[in-house]
Amino acid sequence: MTEEIIIAGFGGQGVLSMGKILAYSGAMQNKEVSWMPSYGPEMRGGTSNVTVIISDERINSPTLNQFDTAIILNQQSMDKFENSVKPGGLLIYDPNGISAHPTRKDISIYQVAGTDKALEIGNARLSNMIMLGGFLKIKPIINPEFLRKGLEKSLPERHHKLIPDNEKAVEVGKEILVPIHVL
Amino acid sequence: MAKEIKLMKGNEAIAEGAIRCGCDGYFGYPITPQSEILEYLTAENPYPKTGMVVLQAESETASINMVYGGAALGKRVMTTSSSPGISLMQEGLSYIAGAELPALVVNVVRGGPGLGTIQPSQADYFQTVKGGGHGDYRLITLAPASVQEMYDFVELGFDLAFKYRNPVMLLSDGVIGQVMEKVEVGEYKPRWTNEYIAKTYPWALVGKPESRGHNIITSLQLDPVVQEKVNHKLQAKYKVCEENEVRYETFQTEDAEILLVAYGSSARICQKVVQLGREAGIKVGLLRPITLWPFPKKPLLELSKQVKSILTVEMSAGQMIEDVKLAVECKVPVQHYGRFGGMIPTPTEIFEVLKTL
Structure with missing residues (x-):
């Protein structure tokens, strides 16, 4: 098993931390992992993306231009990465702020309304974990027990009280997943 | 003992590798894409635990000259920077090579020339392996391709530096510096004692005992006959290194x-x-x-x-x-x-x- 993932959105949407939690969880589950951020002069409101690879084998290139899965959180990232999904691959996106929806017919496409749902719950910062939940529903490559360990590892100790909320958000994401085009 | 696995950035692995292998001193000045090295060392604050000095110098020029000084004492000292900062260190590197001192320098290369860009590059190859500073000298150059190697090559770099009394360059780039991967870290090794240094590296400036004359560390030889001898000695050393240290x-x-x-x-x-x-x-x-x-x-x-x-x-x-x-x-x-x-x-x-x- 090798899963090559791009997560992309605005800086401040939790793109890098979603990737980090995924990578840590994979590492806890004894997988090989790689987490490669874009590290330009990014800032809140600018674009941000991270390539996460989780594999049973030694990982070759940490930078990629084709992905098994794209998790897209804004229009700029949709424009940039829709065509980077491998044929037969998966695209999950947050419809909030998306005007040009994905049109490809050779990949599976799902919506997860992470931003809206997070605001409804009352914590906008959980939107990334809701998106992650949507992804894990379709590709359950991380067991829940290792997701918790990944959260423990990637969050500073002072934030460990937030872990149950994060886990709940992941479960919410699994429930609100909307198939748009399924192969 | 169970293996200890950490998930860390390449830059962080450099810092962790330095602390654990018993490095005596780090002198550096921040620059993207390697600032995490100094940040990590500062956050870890190894001094109370191992006695390792971590110092943010006032410039890259100061950093490399602090390394020059520390190396003359037989201490395991290092600096890190990225391309424009490494250019500033070339004079010091030539002096360290000329004075035959061991030191570790890490270059997390970014795009150039000039101030360039903060994104990854490998355009400092010529500078590293063909000179960079003045004179007929060589840098033993290790090119890590994973975060594990960023960790491992710190200790390997120090070992080679002391084996050949020569500066070692760890030539990395923004990708390997920024990527997070799993790393198996080793045990904490103690720093060398002054007694050990005096016994093992008789050239080091550890204080003159009655039994010998002064040790002199210098890269200056005004007599060209002597300077040619120095160069012959360097070339002979490089030949041995070429025979023994090729890795691929x-x-x-x-x-x-x-x-x-x-x-x-x-x-x-x-x-x-x-x-x-x-x-x-x-x-x-x-x-x-x-x-x-x-x-x-x-x-x-x-x-x-x-x-x-x-x-x-x-x-x-x-x-x-x-x-x-x-x-x-x-x-x-x-x-x-x-x-x-x-x-x-x-x-x-x-x-x-x-x-x-």
Whole structure:
């Protein structure tokens, strides 16, 4: 098993931390992992993306231009990465702020309304974990027990009280997943 | 004892490797894409635990000269920077090489020339292996291609530096500096005691005992006869190093008809290209130099008898290709593919080039 993932959105949407939690969880589950951020002069409101690879084998290139899965959180990232999904691959996106929806017919496409749902719950910062939940529903490559360990590892100790909320958000994401085009 | 696995950035692995291998001192000045090294060391604050000094110097020039001073005492000292900062250190590196002192310098390369860009590059190859500073000297150069190697090569770098009394450069780039991967870390090793240094490295300035004269560390010899002797000694040392310290790795070269040659992050990308090539039925393999100086000339010459063409892939306009051509004595065609100025080549675009060979 090798899963090559791009997560992309605005800086401040939790793109890098979603990737980090995924990578840590994979590492806890004894997988090989790689987490490669874009590290330009990014800032809140600018674009941000991270390539996460989780594999049973030694990982070759940490930078990629084709992905098994794209998790897209804004229009700029949709424009940039829709065509980077491998044929037969998966695209999950947050419809909030998306005007040009994905049109490809050779990949599976799902919506997860992470931003809206997070605001409804009352914590906008959980939107990334809701998106992650949507992804894990379709590709359950991380067991829940290792997701918790990944959260423990990637969050500073002072934030460990937030872990149950994060886990709940992941479960919410699994429930609100909307198939748009399924192969 | 169970293996301790950490998930960390390449830059953090450099810092962790330094603390755990018993490094005595780090002197550096922040610059992207390697600022995490100084940040991590400052946050970890190893001084109360191991006595390792971590100091943010006022400049890169100051950093390398602090390293010069520490190295003269037989201490395991290091600095890190990225391309423009490493350029500022060249005078100091030449002095350290001329004075025959061991030191570790890490360059997490970014795009140039000039202030350039903060994105990854490999365009400092010439500067590192062909001189950089003035005079006939060499830097033993290690090119890590993973976060594990960023960790491992700190201790290896110090070992080689002390074995040959020569500065060692760890030539990395923004990809390997910024990527997070799993690292198996080793035990904490104690720093060397002054007694150990005095006994093992008699050249070190540890205080003059009654039994011998003064130790003098200098790179200045006004008498050209003496200076030529110094140079002969350096060249003899480099020859031994070339015979003993070549390191490289091969992937699927056994039946290869096309050979990729790449180091550092480009070698990681090329492993993907080998995978794509093999899936398409192309007999392609990869040789990854781990030491850029000394360069793996012999294994390349051997492989040149087997392959019909060679492609070097570098994040530069083509620098290592010159050493590859020298190594294979131009017996097979050698081509270069590169992106530069901070652009990273994709596996697909290299694969497209591969198909034309």
